[in-house]
Structures are given as structure tokens and as C-alpha cells.
Amino acid sequence: MIEATGLTKSYGSKTAVYNLNFRVQPGKVTGFLGPNGAGKSTTMRMILGLDAPTNGSVTIGGHQYHQLPNAPRLVGALLDANAKHGGRSARAHLLCLAQLSGIPARRVDEVLDVVGLTQVARKRSKGFSLGMGQRLGIAAALLGDPQVLLFDEPVNGLDPEGIRWVRELMRRLASEGRTVFVSSHLMSEMAQTADHLIVIGRGQLMADLPVRAFIEQNSTGFARVRTPDGDEAGREKLVRALAEAGGQVLAEPEGTLKVTGVELPRISELAHAADVRLWELSPHHASLEEAYMRMTQGAVDYRSSDDQRSGLQAPPQQVPGGWQQPAGPQGGYAPPPLGGYGAPPPAHAAPPHPPHASHQAAAPYRPEDAR
């Protein structure tokens, strides 16, 4: 088991990791999730005793790394797929590491076989692709048949087959009762691989929970409703009915409606009562990636400037109940102005206003956009 207590790492005035507390349990794949620069690699290096924490500590089975009786046989790690000398063959690279830990050369050939590099074992690793480098790095981590495994972004550069192989390997290692700690910046990858999630952003703990709980908490369901094309009247009637029933309706660009707050059978009943035909009525879940991005918003170090503009254009937003407003030729339902009922801003006082004006006014304000 890996346990971090108040783990903090500062480089000068910059804090890479701040007050992390978490436990990584054996028998599970624990995903370590965070945007680039969130402090994942720094944390991994501290676990391995390569970087000294500024504050707090991290232990493996109750010991700091350098106090472990036989560290390389207990802990295996892949930190960087490029951490090899290009002039050395794959086999020689692993042999160096094996000898450091007193592991017999026979084991080198075994792990080469496990990762599927036997064919190129005697080739200089200079010509290896990133994917082959990852396999070599994973082989190095497996050398000591360790109980605790750390993998830093192991699927980077792997093809789909390789990704599936890594996923299955992690799951198998965990099922054998080992502690498997895998970092990634991809939520979708972790949702398929991990049992437990530790999410960090800007070096701080954002979440520490089972994957299942994360999915349940963060994927708010919605219904997608499609009325017959060309039946504008029918659609408006349904929107009104849904709004009266307490639903929140958002018109999507494709002409479909995104409905929250009303159960699917109820939508069907409402449509029936309003005498509107439905072409589609389907349940949906918000993607985990979205939920993860929401969680780490403001904790992203490297944000592209594109992002700021997308904050100003109306993203698919849920419309607060009852405020339906047919809006011009585009046929969208504009969200209400920020001012709400009470005090509409002057721009909206003189109808008809162009739809995009209200779109802009309704854009959610996020403090980090102002930076």
C-alpha cells in the first residue's frame, strides 16, 4: 500500500504538489489522474525517493522508499519510456537494471517475452518507437516481479492493440493482489482500466473515490428528444409542456432537444398528451471526460487561447425551467439573459434583439477566463 500524508513539493516559489493525502490500496488498479503539469510525475518521483518532499511524506507499506529492505524487488516503476540509452540494446538495458537489483539474467528474457520485445531484444533501442519504448519501460518495471507497480502515462504512444494489452496487464497485476498505481491525463482511459481514482489538479487533491462513484456522481443523465422534422409547432408545444412539468429544455443545433429534470416515461406521456409525435426519445449520460474537465477546471496549467472564446459562445447549456423563448430563424431556444426576470439589462429591453446577443449575455462567467 502506498500512503501519502501531507505530501508537498515546492520548487522555489512554485508549488508542484500541495498537501496530498491519499492511499493506494493493493488488489486494485488506482488511476492517478490530472492534467499535464498537475504534479503526477513529481508525486511518483517522491514515492520512489528520487525527489525529496518539501513537507509531509509518502510511504510504501509503512516505509519510506530508501528504507525498504529490498526496494527493487518490492516496487517496480515506469517513469519515462525514453529513459534508456539509445546505443544499448533492449536486452542490455534490462540486464543493467536486473544486475543492479540482483535479478538473474534469465528473468530479462522472461519479461522481454511478456512485453513482446523478444524479436528486437538485441537491436539498439535508438530505433524504437514510443510504443516499443513503453513496452521496454513496462518490462523494466516487471523485472523484480514486484508487489507495488507505478506506471507514469504507460499508454502514451501505444496503438489500440497496445493500449488494450496494457489495460489487461494492469488488471491482471491488480487481480494478483498487487498495488497498481497508474497515472494518466485521460479520463476515458482510466474509466476503463481503474477501480479507484485519485484526481489532482495544480498539485492538489481534487477527488479520491471509486471509479463507479465518480461515474455516478458526475454523469448527470439527460434525455434527447427529437420531434418530426418540419413540425415546428409540435415542437414548441412539447417544449412548453415539458417546461410546465418542471423540465429544463435546451435546443441543440441538430434540432433535437436536450431535456433534464423529467423522467423518460413522463416525457413520453407529456408528448402523448400534447399530441406530438416523437422520432427519438433516448437516455444519455454526460461524458466522464466532461465531468473530469469540470473538476480540474482552473487547475489546468496550459490552456489554449481557443478555450476562452468557447466560453463566450453558448455551449450546450441547460435552460432553467420555464424560460422558453423561441428565437428567430435559427430556431434555437436562447437561454435567458443573466439578469433574469427582475432586471433585464438595457440591451434586452428593446426587442427584437438578435439571438446571438442573448447567447453572449448568457455565457457562464468563469473567473479563470479573465486571467
Place this chain on the structure above:
Amino acid sequence: MSPMSRVLLSEWTKIRTVRATLWTLVSALVVTVALGVLISALLNNTFDDLAREDRLTFDPTFISFSGTQLGQLAMIAFGILVVANEYSTGMIRSSLSAVPVRGRLLVAKLAVATALALAVGMVTAFASFLLGQLALGDHRTDLSEPGVLRAVFGTGLYMGLIALFAMGLTWVLRSPLLSFGVQIPFFFMISNILANVPATEKIGDYLPDQAGSRAMAVVDTGGWPYGPWTGLLIMLAWVAAAVLAGWLVLRHRDA
């Protein structure tokens, strides 16, 4: 196997499995011997043109080691590569996770690489001497003359120690680019300038390579304020300081 012996074995594997590193040792030998022979032959042919004073203090042993001026750079390159390769590739993290006692890794690496550099240095010294003497014709000396064998051993030691000094300093500097950029110009030019410009001569004489090269000479021309063994000791002190600095940095800085 004891923890130390397995790290030693691994360090040996690390060195022998990278061709580029081995080539620096080969070139140290070839360059030193070839240049030494060339200069010896040249002096043999122009001996009579030398000034009287130079003829009186002619040191055939020292002359045959003239190639070390250039050959030592290859030795320094070897020392730099052995250590800096770990950092430039990122392998240092794997190595230190496997050997959490950092001093052990440092000692093993230095021991293996220095032993190799010393062995190549000794071969280089004897080859330079023997072939150099052949090229010197009538002006040659031989190993039975007083001080000559000591000078040949001194040259071998010098070659090994200069590599060890480079290793120690590279543990501090880490980056191969920085290590080469600092050490090669220093030993190729700066140290020679400091030792030969009157204003800085007194300090220059105590630089590691200048002090160490005292041990290569048999004839005391009066240019050195100390004897051959003291020269080696001064060089050894520099080497010890470099290794100590390397160990302190390795121990205290994040990898």
C-alpha cells in the same frame, strides 16, 4: 551476491554495452600514442637545432608522453559520458530506484570506470614510452634509467585520475553539454594558459592537470615548485574534491 558486487557488475555491463563510451577509451590510447611517437620522431630529427639549454635538459621520457595533451581529452570525454549518460537519458531514475543508497551507485560507477580508465591509461603510457623511444633513435632512454619507470606509471595514473576527476565533476554538472563545455576548454586551453602566463603561473602550477603532469617528467627542469609525487598528490586532492562534490550533489539534490 552482495549489494555492492551486483551494482559493480551492472556498472560494468552499462559501460561495455555502449559502443560510444568504449570508443573514447580507444581514441585516448590511439591519439596519445600516435601523437607521442610523431613528436618524438620530430624531435629526433631536429635535435641539433635545439637551444643548448634545451639539449641539456632534454627529457626523452617526457617527450614521448607529449600525446597526453590531446589524448587526455578523450579520457575526460570517457569520464563525462559514463556519468552524464545516466542523466541525459533519464536512466539515473531507474538506477537510483534500484539502488536507493545513492553513494553505492556512485562508488560502483566510479570504481568500474576508473579501473578501466587506469588500465587503458597504463597501456597507453607504456605504449607511448616504448614506441616514443623507438622514434627518438639515439636520444632515447630506457626503463632501467632512474625515474623512468616511475614516470611511465605516473603517466598511466594521470590518465586514470583525469578521467576520475571528470566523473566527479560531471556528477555535479549532470548535463553532458555543460560538462563538455566546461571541462574540455579548461583542460585543452585555459589550464595551459594559466600555467604559462607569468602573472598566473604560481596558481596555474597547482591546477590538477599541471600538477599531475609533473609525474610524467624525469628531468627536473626547475620549472616546478614540487616533485613528481607531490604533483600526483596535488592532483589526487583535486580528484577527491571533485568526487566529494559529486557525492554531495547526488545525495542532496533531486534526481
